[in-house]
Amino acid sequence: MAIEASRDVVFQGVTKRYDDGTLAVDALDLTVDAGEFLVLLGPSGCGKSTTLRMLAGLEEITEGEIRIGGAKVNDLPPGARGLGMVFQSYALYPHMTVAENLSFGLRMARRGERLEAAEIAARVDEAVDMLGLATELEKKPRDLSGGQRQRVAIGRALVRRPKVLLMDEPLSNLDAKLRGQMRIELRRLHEQHGTTTIYYVTHDQVEAMTLADRIAILDGGCLQQHATPLTAYHRPANAFVASFLGTPPMNLIDGIVRDGRFVAGDLAFALPEHLDVADGPCTFGVRPEEVAIVDTGGIAAEVVGIERLGGESVYHLNVAGHSIKALWWRQDIASPNVDLAVDSAVVFARLA
Numbered sequence: 001m002a003i004e005a006s007r008d009v010v011f012q013g014v015t016k017r018y019d020d021g022t023l024a025v026d027a028l029d030l031t032v033d034a035g036e037f038l039v040l041l042g043p044s045g046c047g048k049s050t051t052l053r054m055l056a057g058l059e060e061i062t063e064g065e066i067r068i069g070g071a072k073v074n075d076l077p078p079g080a081r082g083l084g085m086v087f088q089s090y091a092l093y094p095h096m097t098v099a100e101n102l103s104f105g106l107r108m109a110r111r112g113e114r115l116e117a118a119e120i121a122a123r124v125d126e127a128v129d130m131l132g133l134a135t136e137l138e139k140k141p142r143d144l145s146g147g148q149r150q151r152v153a154i155g156r157a158l159v160r161r162p163k164v165l166l167m168d169e170p171l172s173n174l175d176a177k178l179r180g181q182m183r184i185e186l187r188r189l190h191e192q193h194g195t196t197t198i199y200y201v202t203h204d205q206v207e208a209m210t211l212a213d214r215i216a217i218l219d220g221g222c223l224q225q226h227a228t229p230l231t232a233y234h235r236p237a238n239a240f241v242a243s244f245l246g247t248p249p250m251n252l253i254d255g256i257v258r259d260g261r262f263v264a265g266d267l268a269f270a271l272p273e274h275l276d277v278a279d280g281p282c283t284f285g286v287r288p289e290e291v292a293i294v295d296t297g298g299i300a301a302e303v304v305g306i307e308r309l310g311g312e313s314v315y316h317l318n319v320a321g322h323s324i325k326a327l328w329w330r331q332d333i334a335s336p337n338v339d340l341a342v343d344s345a346v347v348f349a350r351l352a
Contacts, residue, residue, distance in 0.1 A: 007034040007069060007163045007196040009055065014206075014248065014321055016050050017219075024050040026221040028064070037190050037197045039092035041205070042244070047221040049168075052200050057081055069163060084162030084195075088169045090153045092141040097131075097136040102127055107185055120159075127155035130189060141291035149180045152269035157266050158193060167199040183210045205245055209233070217241050239283050248288045248325045257282050267300065267320035288314065291348065293340070298349030303340050319348050338340065 009032040016025040023049040032038045040048040041135055053059035055066055057078035066073050071134035073081050092101050103326075106120045126135050131151040141149055157165055171186075187210065190197055201207050208215050209229040210226045216222045217232065217240075225237035242312045255264030257278040261340070264270050271278065292298070294317065301324070303317035312329035326348070338344065 001252040003051075008032060008067075009196060009198065010065075010166055011051070011055075012065045014054065014066060015062045016054060016059065017048075017062045021041050025054070028223055030216055032196060032198060034069075034196055035194045037187075037211055037213045039199045039201055039208040039215045040218065041201055041208045041215050042218040044223075046218040047261060048200050048218055050221075051218070052166055052168060052198065055081075055164075055198065056085065058084055060157060061066060063269055077294060082163035083164045084157030084160050086150075086153050086157050086165070086167045088171045088172050090141070090149045090173075092149060092152055092156075097138050097140060098144070098152055101141070103161055105156060105160055117208065122179060123159040123161070124155075127159050130192065131155050145178075146174050147182055150174065150182060151185075158189075158195070162195060165195045165197045167197065169200055178206075183207060184241070187211055205219075205247060208236050209256070211234060217244065219244075236285075237337055239335045240283070242285045244351065248327060250287050251291070251324045253284045253324075255284060256280065257284065265321055265324055266298070286324075288325040288327035290330075291317075291324060293326055293328070293346045294316075294349045296347060298347035301346050301348040303342055303344040303346060306340070315346075317346070318346055 011028045011030040014025060015023070016026040017023050026121065028047075028051065040051060041049055050059060054061050057073070057076060061074055068081060068083075093104065100172065102124045104113055105119050106123065109115070113217075127138065131154065133148070133151060133155065136144060136148060136152075141152070144152070150173075153170065173180060173181050181207075190211075199211060212229050214227060215229050215232055216226045219240050225232050225241045227237075232241055233245050234248075239252055243252055253262075253264050253267070255267070256264050257263075257271065257275070257280060260271055261274050262269055262282075262284050271284075293301075299319055301317040301319040303315055304318050304323075306317075307314040312327060315326040315328065317324045317326055
């Protein structure tokens, strides 16, 4: 039985519990719309890999249901789920040329499902044009760069015209510059091809924010937030999401709200108007880019550390006994270059 319906993916109450009692994924409810690029994001051990493996049919489900295009696939073998997979290791055949690697899966299909040679050639030509591999067809993997090998791995999955494309950290073996180029390339390919894509990434938020239509953030086997990248960034569902997304991460301070003021030990300030109704114990969060170092009108602080990153700097402040990070970046070429020293006495204020 092969999947012939549309390309949406639904996890409904999906749980994975191992024999030793370890709960890897807990009652996951998640829908990936047809044609969407979803990135699974979270720390190591949060359940991302298990989720991907259950969808692929490589891991049995303890409870719940997975549907692809409306069809339940819990008991289907991997080859019948209509999936394409791209792995971290590329998994190319070293003795085959690029052309042979691209066509191998189609040529090895079972009798009755195998395409005509002309259709296989047409699909390979389409992938070659899309991925810019026309001059590499007779080369072996050892003669290719890391980025070229990754393109071949992606092309090999795309020629199968999968209903859903799964990617398991496919850029992790590339250097920083090439990763940046391939992120742009992956997004372009997705917009061009429109395949429903689920992308596994451990902690690279730039990758998630750049690629995703929506991100699913997991922790401890539980879904924390499922939203567009900017929604999760600006309106995090909880303190975990707030601290996980963003570089540097959000400043979080535990304290108490009373009468429109936030108090945490010796630190106290008025809250924004939209938080006037807050009352009692709480955690106040402020992004480093929303922290300002001003001349007057703020709270006394001390610079205890500096990370100079070129066009921007991260200032680590001690504000009434609390550690707060402030991000400064040059607005334009005429802006003065702020260059404070450690132990400088400054004034902290919130921009928002």
